Amino acid sequence: MYNVKIKGLSKSYRNFQVLKDIQLQIETGLFGLLGPNGAGKTTLIKILSTILPWKEGEVTIYDYDLLKEGDKVREILGYLPQNFHAPLQFTGKEFLHYVGSMKGITDNQERSKQVERILEEVNLLQHANQKIKSFSGGMKRRLGIAQALLGNPKLIILDEPTAGLDPSERIRFRNLIEKLSKDYSIILSTHIISDIESSCEKVAVLNNGKVLYQGTTDSLAKIAVNYVWEFQALYSEYDNVEREHLIISSRREKDIVVFRAIAKEPPYKGAIAVQPTIEDGYMAVINGMIQ
Numbered sequence: 001m002y003n004v005k006i007k008g009l010s011k012s013y014r015n016f017q018v019l020k021d022i023q024l025q026i027e028t029g030l031f032g033l034l035g036p037n038g039a040g041k042t043t044l045i046k047i048l049s050t051i052l053p054w055k056e057g058e059v060t061i062y063d064y065d066l067l068k069e070g071d072k073v074r075e076i077l078g079y080l081p082q083n084f085h086a087p088l089q090f091t092g093k094e095f096l097h098y099v100g101s102m103k104g105i106t107d108n109q110e111r112s113k114q115v116e117r118i119l120e121e122v123n124l125l126q127h128a129n130q131k132i133k134s135f136s137g138g139m140k141r142r143l144g145i146a147q148a149l150l151g152n153p154k155l156i157i158l159d160e161p162t163a164g165l166d167p168s169e170r171i172r173f174r175n176l177i178e179k180l181s182k183d184y185s186i187i188l189s190t191h192i193i194s195d196i197e198s199s200c201e202k203v204a205v206l207n208n209g210k211v212l213y214q215g216t217t218d219s220l221a222k223i224a225v226n227y228v229w230e231f232q233a234l235y236s237e238y239d240n241v242e243r244e245h246l247i248i249s250s251r252r253e254k255d256i257v258v259f260r261a262i263a264k265e266p267p268y269k270g271a272i273a274v275q276p277t278i279e280d281g282y283m284a285v286i287n288g289m290i291q
């Protein structure tokens with residue numbers, strides 16, 4: 001079942017077209033929206049979150065027409081913006097009560113129940129009465145998720161939620177998102193492949209305002225079969241090789257360097273085709289190797 005259906009969505013800022021005829025269908029579960037900086041992810045997410053006005057195209061979210069029934073969509077939506085800042089002088093609990101009231105949960109008992117449950121869900125219960133200024137980056141981000149969960153939304157939209165987190169916080173955050181995806185539909189926008197590779201079954205790749213790929217994460221990797229190569233070159237050739245080929249990674253072994261590259265043909269003498277990863281598939285799509 002598709003919860004979000006997008007047909008022919010376009011958006012311009014003055015003369016600059018940011019989204020170009022987007023066609024997307026998003027199912028229940030965890031959906032990854034991948035793309036480099038400037039691809040148009042935030043613009044798309046702001047439109048889906050009813051924050052940004054738009055005119056061209058059709059968007060349905062849980063059978064509500066986004067243009068005509070924005071109020072209904074807001075009732076079933078939880079949103080964590082890219083630059084989420086909670087007031088530092090509040091405690092975690094005070095902040096969630098405040099957001100809950102703003103979302104129209106006026107019954108004190110009901111709001112308290114939700115706040116406690118959600119604090120537990122995001123693993124912040126024992127810090128609930130601490131001021132937010134004492135929270136780590138990861139805790140603040142989990143509080144961001146918590147405010148999105150208030151009001152029992154059906155769809156949660158997270159814009160670059162792991163940006164700036166250290167590796168252990170990132171893993172913790174990722175596990176939380178994966179756990180939540182059992183109960184909620186989640187759209188996760190990111191430019192970090194590892195955020196989606198273990199947990200998202202379906203992804204879309206956006207670049208320059210266009211959807212270049214949508215499908216399973218596995219097929220995104222498979223798309224690059226016969227396009228990913230490993231070869232060795234002398235270290236002294238490093239700059240030339242890097243300039244002339246689409247290099248994904250390299251590792252130095254004394255005087256030689258082992259390169260991993262994407263190309264339609266063997267890019268270097270002795271190059272052998274290797275098994276592609278999701279990152280390879282993503283790079284191949286973004287760089288226009290695969291139409």
Ligand SMILES: Nc1ncnc2c1ncn2[C@@H]1O[C@H](COP(=O)(O)OP(=O)(O)OP(=O)(O)O)[C@@H](O)[C@H]1O
Nearest residue numbers: 013016018035036037038039040041042043044160
């Ligand atoms: N209000 C605006 N006015 C004009 N141009 C804008 C505006 N907001 C975004 N843009 C431009 O639209 C393009 C897409 O931006 P957007 O923020 O949607 O991309 P993104 O994929 O979310 O990237 P990032 O991760 O860097 O935020 C960029 O070129 C950006 O400069």
